[in-house]
Amino acid sequence: MPPLSPDSLSLDSVVAALRSAGCVFAEDEAELILSTARTLDEAAAMVDRRVAGLPLEHVLGWAEFHGLRIRVEPGVFVPRRRTEFLVEQAVALARDASLVVDLCCGSGAVGAALAASLGGPELHAADIDPAAVRCARRNVAPFAGRVHQGDLFAALPDTLCGRVDVLAANVPYVPTEEVGLLPPEARDHEPLVALDGGADGLDILRRVAAEAPRWLAPGGCLLVETSGHQAPLAVEAFARGGLVARLAVCAERYANVVIGVRP
Structure with a gap:
């Protein structure tokens, strides 16, 4: 036509x-x-x-x-509606959260939603992609959020160590060999760094789980979205990092969120 x-x-x-x-x-x-x-x-x-x-x-x-x-700007990961389940789980766990971090933030959608739902906690977000950082800054500005550019925790101010009540990390979790099987809208128009999670899709998740306890406050929680078949290994990675881990599932939205709490 x-x-x-x-x-x-x-x-x-x-x-x-x-x-x-x-x-x-x-x-x-x-x-x-x-x-x-x-x-x-x-x-x-x-x-x-x-x-x-x-x-x-x-x-x-x-x-x-x-x-x-x-x-959402061209070249930036589009937030998925199923990820709203991660936000809901975080809000249910930490209604009194005073410090929230949105890691691998993309557009900043998760951080903005958490800030709106939790009554205006101190909000920090981070991403390695400059385009995502620029976009996220616009989305978290109404909540006085700060966005940092860099590789995972290296992007965050050291002053946040041991103080984070909610750490949301919507990490890439598509196995490298399966990226080419994604719908064209994703594989052709979203950044590879936001999709490719390594050989089994869990490379970034493992890094986050290993380092998260150092950043979480006592009782603070880490929430990461993953797929159903990856979930057992993801829960195991959380436990190895010293977190009390469990899996939350919303079958209707095909959403699987691994939750880890620092004892």
Whole structure:
């Protein structure tokens, strides 16, 4: 189908264009695009980008996450709705948290959601990717959050050691050989560093679990999302790091969160 022109733009024409490109939820996406675009020219350009295969969130410039509208820029990992389960688990565990860290923060969605849900704790986030750091700074700014660039804990101020009540780490956990099997929206438009978790997908998780106890306050908790088949090894890694570990599962959202508490 040729690119849409502003003159030919209507809900029906946008739906038809999206459906021809294989968008399963063409009607919903069309309404989001038309309600987000400020002009007909912008709407037509957004439809063209979506038809070309860009993730809807990159086209819109935002993603809905835990009741918030999170800014998402091209080249930045799109927050998944299943990760809301991690936020819910953290909130249930640590309603009185005064210091929260969002590690491997990507857009900063998890940190922003935790700050909003926990009544404004001190918030720090970190990522190794400069594009993610720039994006996260915009998303955590309403909560006075600080975002640091660097490799895992090396990015954080030393003053946080032994004080963190909630450490959320949405680490990459796709095994290297399976990255190529991801949907094109992910493998072609999201950074590899946010997807590739090493040979078995648990390289970064193991590093986080080993070092987390030094950063957690007594009773503080580490929460990491993983897959169902990786979960037993992930729980084992938490236990080896000295954490009291358990697995929380939400079958409806295909969400598996490993939770470790510092004794």
